[in-house]
Amino acid sequence: MVDRPLAGVGYHPGEGFGGLWIAFITFNLNRAAVYLDYFPYESLRPYQDAMLDDVYGTVRAGDHGVLMIDAPTGSGKTSCIAAALAAAPGKIAVTVRTVSQIDVYLDEMEKIWSKTSHRPTITYMVGKQKICPIADEFSGESVYAGCARLREWTKRRMIARLGEVGGKFYDPSQDRNAPQSVPGYRTFCPYYMMTREVFELSGKPHFRHSGKVLDLVDELREGIRSPDRFQKECREVCPYEVMSLSAKGSDVVILNYSHLFSPEFQEIIFDWLELERESLTLFVDEAHNLGDAVRALNMRLLTPRMIDLAEKEVEKYRESMGQARLPESSLDASSRLRGVEVIRTLLPRLRQYIQSRQSRMQEGEELLDGDLFRGFLYQGFDDIEEALSAATEVALMVSELELAEGDRENLQGEIEPSLAQILLFLNDVEMAEKDDSYQRKITVAGNGEKRRAWLEVNNVDPAPLVRRITDNINATVMLSGTLSPLEAYELYILGERGRAKKISLPNPFPQEHRLLMVAKAATTQLEKREEAGNRREIEEHVRAVIEEVSGNVAVFFTSYSMMSQYEPFCKAAARGVGKLLFTEPRNSEDLPAILDDFFKAGKRQGAVLLGVSGGKLAEGIDYKGEALNGVAVVGLPLGFYNEIQREVNQYYVRKYGQKNGILIAYTLPAINRGLQAAGRVIRDASERGVILFCDRRFREEGRGGVFSFLPKWIQDELLVTDARTSRAIIRAKVAEWERVRS
The missing domain is CATH 3.40.50.300 (P-loop containing nucleotide triphosphate hydrolases)
Structure with missing residues (x-):
C-alpha cells in the first residue's frame, strides 16, 4: 500500500497514472493517494484511469458540472466514489433506487478504509417502512402517519413525566420507572422516547436529542454496517432517528431517489440533513432509471379514499378555522368560510366523476378530457383560480393543524393530509392547461367488488426537476451499465445537448x-x-x-x-x-x-x-x-x-x-x-x-x-x-x- 499526501504531487486530470488504478481519498483537509490494484485486465487500465481522471476533474472543477458514465458490469464504476472523495469540497450524496444497492457502496467504503488510515464516514437513509421496529403494528395507516401520531403522543407523555418526577429535566433512559407501551396498543413510541430529552425553560417544555442517541451515533460511525445489522445495533433506540442524526455529520450519505428528486422535499432534505448546495457532490447510481423515477415522483393521484379522508379532515377542523384557534380579521374569517364552501362543493363532485368513469370504462387507462372534467367540476364557479386559492388557504391551515411537530422530517409516504394532496392535484390539472408536459389520465383496475378507479396528473419531462438539483450543486456524476446511447439519455435527463461530459467504457470481461x-x-x-x-x-x-x-x-x-x-x-x-x-x-x-x-x-x-x-x-x-x-x-x-x-x-x-x-x-x-x-x-x-x-x-x-x-x-x-x-x-x-x- 502507498499512502502519501497529494500536496505538491502536481496532479493533472487526464494524464492517467501509469497503468495503476489509483483512487483518491479525502478526509477533512488531508489527501492521500491509494492504490486499489484489483482491476485484473491490463488492456483496460487506460480506460479505468480515464474514468477516474474524469470523475476527479469534474468534481474538482465544480461549476455545476455533470459527468455521465456508461460502463458495463465489472468496470469498477462504484470505485469512482474514491476519486470523488479526493476532489469533493464537501459532502457527497449517493442516490440509489433500491436498498440492495446500498451494500455495494458499503463494500467500496470498506475497501477504502482497508487501504488508508483516513476513514471517511458513511451513512444511509432507509425509508421508515423498512426500518421502523414497530412498522407491522400500523394497521390501516401508513408507517409515516402512524409514526407522526405516536411521536406527538410520546412528547405529551414525556412532558407529563417531567411534571411527575418534579424537575427541570427528564431523560427517559435514566428513568427506572419509565412508562410502558404495549405492542399493538401503543400509546407512545418507546424507541422514539429514547432519542429525546425534555427540559423546562422559561416555563415551557423543550426537546433535544438524548445523550444516549448521541453516544450511539458516535459508536456506529466507528464501523460500516449493513442496514440489517445497523437496525439490530440500535436496540431500543429509533434507527430512523439515528440515521438522520448521523447523516448530518457524515462525509458520504446514501439516499433514495425520492429523497432528493421529490419536488415537495428537495428543500426539506437539504435543510434537514444540512446539505450545502455549492459544496455538495451528487452520485446517481443506476442513472438509466433516473428519468422514469423522477417522472413517477412528480405524479399526483386522486382516489376515492383520499376524498373520504379529506371530508373528515374538513369536518374535524371546520370549527378550528375560526377565531378559537387563530386571531384573524372578519375578512380572514370570511375568506376561510369561502374556502370551506368551495371544498365542500368540489369533493362530492370529484367522487361522482370518478364513480361515473369507474362504471363506464373498460379496465385500463385513458387520457382525461380536461375540458369535460373542468366543466363538470367547476360548474357555477365564476373564477376557477380564485376558488382554488380560497380552498388552498383552508388546506394549508388543515395541514398546519394536522401535522405533528417535526413531521417535515418525513421523506416518503403519506406525509401531507389528503385535502392538501387533492388541492395539489387540482392545481396540477390547471397547470396542464398551460404546460403540455403535464399529462392527465384516468385509470380503472380490477373487476367486480375489487374494481377501482383513480385520476392521475404527472409531468412527463424529468429534465426540469433534475436540473433543479444539478444546476445548483458542485458537481454530479451519473453511473450506469446501460446508459446507451449517452446522447439520448443526456437529452432525456438533462434536457440539453452538451450539458454533460460523457464517457463510455468497453466490456471489461474477456x-x-x-x-x-x-x-x-x-x-x-x-x-x-x-x-x-x-x-x-x-x-x-x-x-x-x-x-x-x-x-x-x-x-x-x-x-x-x-x-x-x-x-x-x-x-x-x-x-x-x-x-x-x-x-x-x-x-x-x-x-x-x-x-x-x-x-x-x-x-x-x-x-x-x-x-x-x-x-x-x-x-x-x-x-x-x-x-x-x-x-x-x-x-x-x-x-x-x-x-x-x-x-x-x-x-x-x-x-x-x-x-x-x-x-x-x-x-x-x-x-x-x-x-x-x-x-x-x-x-x-x-x-x-x-x-x-x-x-x-x-x-x-x-x-x-x-x-x-x-x-x-x-x-x-x-x-x-x-x-x-x-x-x-x-x-x-x-x-x-x-x-x-x-
Missing part, C-alpha cells in the same frame, strides 16, 4: 467468455407475431438456449401475456433435458421463494426461468456464478402503444424533433429493458454465458431498428443467426468452454 447472438428473421412485431413461420423461428431459438446451454437459463418476453403464450412450449423443452421451469409471479411477495428454488435447481440438473423484460426478474437481481448461464431476450420490449403513449411521443417530438423525440419517448426505454435483461448473465470475470437477442430489430438500422443505439462492444460482437444454425453455434461455444475448464 470476450471469449461470452457468446452474443441476434436473430436474423424472428421478431415480435405485431404484423409478424402470429405468423406460423415466425413463431417457429422464435421457438427454435429459445429451444436451442434451453437445451444447449447447461445449467440455468432465463427467457424474458415483452409481456406477461406473451410469456403465458410460450410457457407450454418452454416447459416441454425444459422437461426434455431434465430442467425444471419457473415463471415470474405477479405478486412480488412470491419472488424470493421462486428465486431460491431456481438457484437450488441450478446446482443440480438446471432450470429455466421465464420472466418479462422490465419486470422483477430482469432488473436488479444479481445472478452470480452458475446461477445463470444463458439469457434469451424475446422481442424488443416496447411499451404498450395507446393514446397515453402517443401523447408522450408527441410532446418529445415537439421538443426534440421526430427522430430524437421518438427515440427518447418510446424506443429508449425498450432498449434499456432489453439490455438490462441481457445483462443478468456474466456478472463476473470468471463467468461464461450465452446472450440471444431474439428479434431482428436488434440488428437492424433505420426505421424500427435499434442496432446503432446499442453499446459499441455489443455491436462489434453480435453474431446474426437463424434458428437452424443458432443451436450449432451455441453447442460449439459451450464445448469450447468445457475443454478450457477441463
